[in-house]
Amino acid sequence: MIMAFMMKAFFIEPFIIPTGSMAESLMGEHATYTCDNCGWVFDYGPTSSGRIGEAFRDDVEVLCPNCHQRRLIPQADIPVKAGDRILVHRWPFVFGGWLGPRRWDVIVFRSPEDPSTFIIKRLAALPGESIEILDGDLFIRKPGETELHIARKTAAAQEKLWFVVYDQGHPPLDESTPEQPWTWIEERNNATAPRAWSGLNTREFRVAADDGRDHAIRFAPYASRLYLQDVYGYNRGATEPAYHNGPLLVGDVRLTGELATKSPSGRQQWEVGRDGVRFRLSIEWSAARGSLTLQRSGPSQPEETLASVADSRLPVGEGTAIEFGHLDYRVYVRVGGRTVIETRDDQYAPDAQRLRETTRSEPIGLRIVAKSGSAIIRGLRIDRDVHYSYNPGRTQRAWAGNEFTLGPQEYFVLGDNSPSSNDGREWYRVGRHLEQAVDRGEFDVGAVPADHVVGLGFLVYFPGLQPVSGNPRWRLPDVGRIRLIR
Numbered sequence: 001m002i003m004a005f006m007m008k009a010f011f012i013e014p015f016i017i018p019t020g021s022m023a024e025s026l027m028g029e030h031a032t033y034t035c036d037n038c039g040w041v042f043d044y045g046p047t048s049s050g051r052i053g054e055a056f057r058d059d060v061e062v063l064c065p066n067c068h069q070r071r072l073i074p075q076a077d078i079p080v081k082a083g084d085r086i087l088v089h090r091w092p093f094v095f096g097g098w099l100g101p102r103r104w105d106v107i108v109f110r111s112p113e114d115p116s117t118f119i120i121k122r123l124a125a126l127p128g129e130s131i132e133i134l135d136g137d138l139f140i141r142k143p144g145e146t147e148l149h150i151a152r153k154t155a156a157a158q159e160k161l162w163f164v165v166y167d168q169g170h171p172p173l174d175e176s177t178p179e180q181p182w183t184w185i186e187e188r189n190n191a192t193a194p195r196a197w198s199g200l201n202t203r204e205f206r207v208a209a210d211d212g213r214d215h216a217i218r219f220a221p222y223a224s225r226l227y228l229q230d231v232y233g234y235n236r237g238a239t240e241p242a243y244h245n246g247p248l249l250v251g252d253v254r255l256t257g258e259l260a261t262k263s264p265s266g267r268q269q270w271e272v273g274r275d276g277v278r279f280r281l282s283i284e285w286s287a288a289r290g291s292l293t294l295q296r297s298g299p300s301q302p303e304e305t306l307a308s309v310a311d312s313r314l315p316v317g318e319g320t321a322i323e324f325g326h327l328d329y330r331v332y333v334r335v336g337g338r339t340v341i342e343t344r345d346d347q348y349a350p351d352a353q354r355l356r357e358t359t360r361s362e363p364i365g366l367r368i369v370a371k372s373g374s375a376i377i378r379g380l381r382i383d384r385d386v387h388y389s390y391n392p393g394r395t396q397r398a399w400a401g402n403e404f405t406l407g408p409q410e411y412f413v414l415g416d417n418s419p420s421s422n423d424g425r426e427w428y429r430v431g432r433h434l435e436q437a438v439d440r441g442e443f444d445v446g447a448v449p450a451d452h453v454v455g456l457g458f459l460v461y462f463p464g465l466q467p468v469s470g471n472p473r474w475r476l477p478d479v480g481r482i483r484l485i486r
Contacts, residue, residue: 013090013454014085014087015087015120016083016086017085017086018083019045020234020235020417020420021121021416021417021420021421021422022106022120022416023043023234023420024160024163024416024417025160025161025485026086026457026460026485027043027464028045028083029055029081029083030044031043031060031078031079031080032044032079032464033073035069035071035170037173038067038069038170038172038173040067040170042064042065043233043464044236045236045420046060056075056080057075059075060072061073062236063231063233063236065163065233067172068227069172084460084462085461085463086457086458087457087458088108088454088456088457089456089457089458090455103123104123105123106120106121106122106457107120107121107122107123107411107413107454107457108457109411109413109448109452109454112430112431112445113430113431114431115433115452118454120457121414121415121421121423121424122157122413123411123412124138124151124413124414125140125151125412127407127408127410127450128142128143128405128407129406129412130403131403131412132399132402133399133400134350134355135251135355136248136385136387136389136418137150137251137328137329137350138150138388139151139352141403148352152330156486157486158327159486160416161385163230163385164381164382165383166219166221166227166382167381168257169203169379169381180201181219181220182200182217182219183200183217183220184200185216185218195215196208196210197217200217203379204377205378206376207376208374209370209372210372212372214369214370214371218366219382227363228250228363229247229248230248232419232420234420235417248360249360249361249362249363250384250387251385252327252328253272253325253384254326254382254383255272255323255380255381256321256323256379256383257379257381258321259314259319259320259322259376260317260378261314262316262317262373262374262375263374264287264316265287265372265373266284266285266372266374267284267285267371267373268282268283268368269282269283269367270283270324271365271366271367271369272325272366273367274364274365277296277298278296280294280295280297281293281294281341282294283314285314285316285373289310289313290310291311292333292335292340293308294306294307294308294331296331306331306341306343309333309340309341319376319378320336321335322334322335323335326364329348330342330343331348386418387418388414388418391419395425395426396428396445397425397446398412398446399425404444407447409449410444410447413448425446427445427446428445429445434449457485458484462482463478463481463482463483
């Protein structure tokens with residue numbers, strides 16, 4: 001008995017995730033759907049409001065985040081799963097807090113409005129820092145600094161904050177789809193040129209470029225703007241009230257796939273176009289060696305080489321994993337899971353003032369150009385980064401041009417499900433226990449007091465208890481989704 005009390009008071013305590021504000025990292029009450037058009041499996045919530053205790057009371061329309069087909073699911077056919085059960089470490093904060101918390105940790109804390117309510121969010125800013133959200137990214141000014149700088153996410157957190165845009169491993173089956181997501185670009189003034197690419201509606205893209213021409217494909221689905229926005233399958237699509245004025249165009253994406261070279265030599269270019277600037281990754285291979293070159297060009301900017309790596313082996317006939325992305329104002333290349341190219345701040349960095357004054361009007365552009373040689377691309381996939389949104393009438397602080405400065409004992413938190421997270425951006429009141437501190441100027445509405453932080457989320461031990469068929473009173477954990485919290 002004493003040991004159990006000590007464990008709960010100082011070390012580990014269980015909690016239940018109440019809402020979908022941290023989806024897809026952590027799930028509140030939800031259901032799971034397998035898309036009958038592309039086979040993508042995704043979770044969706046009862047509403048997009050983020051409120052506690054809102055059950056599936058009506059039929060639900062879902063939007064597949066991969067192929068964007070909508071389906072209406074009768075309420076009677078929805079097997080509801082409970083929220084994830086998690087374990088929370090208390091000891092890093094009990095013993096002086098020298099182990100944490102750190103930016104991008106997932107923390108549990110008592111609500112500043114109602115201290116009897118526990119909330120879980122991702123820690124975004126630390127005591128004394130000033131924060132501003134520009135174009136969906138978090139910018140920080142630490143105490144004593146004069147300039148804002150982008151707060152780049154840790155690798156562990158980032159893996160939870162990639163959201164699928166389109167996975168070629170799950171191509172849509174519906175032939176009535178007006179256009180396949182990846183499409184051929186007709187050569188200007190030469191529409192009869194032979195098409196080097198094939199299999200664009202299958203899981204393998206094949207290309208044979210041996211006529212001296214460039215052969216390009218681009219990601220241009222019928223609803224390309226919707227694909228490249230901060231749409232969440234959990235929220236059931238862009239018509240939900242969580243989006244208010246509609247989903248926002250994202251600025252950070254990655255393109256991944258397995259490149260299997262089939263000719264003794266060849267060359268491809270993978271391209272990301274963003275705000276008029278094009279980043280081009282040239283991949284060259286031969287029997288002896290390979291090379292990767294990253295270049296940048298813009299409307300008033302001649303093409304320049306940012307980095308080049310020789311001896312990157314691309315064995316003929318074997319598959320090599322390639323990842324090419326734009327993330328938090330870094331452009332990077334990974335080969336076989338290892339980073340081989342990454343831009344530096346002195347090469348490419350954000351202009352905070354320009355971001356305050358402009359809004360993205362065009363979606364990210366993605367192309368692959370076959371210059372020569374034969375190859376197969378398998379498992380081609382696009383992901384987008386979390387985009388911390390601004391909702392007029394709902395966002396209270398930290399939007400473009402409105403820095404929010406934390407006190408010496410205050411933290412700032414954000415939810416992974418940005419459009420449907422009631423977090424530090426939106427809080428507008430506190431409980432009676434904090435009203436006097438606010439009146440005295442000792443606490444800022446929108447922050448989390450240090451003494452309200454309970455601990456660090458570290459394990460989902462009962463993921464989404466699901467009903468047993470034929471007996472809804474009995475529930476079993478989805479043991480395949482037991483996982484560490486990142």
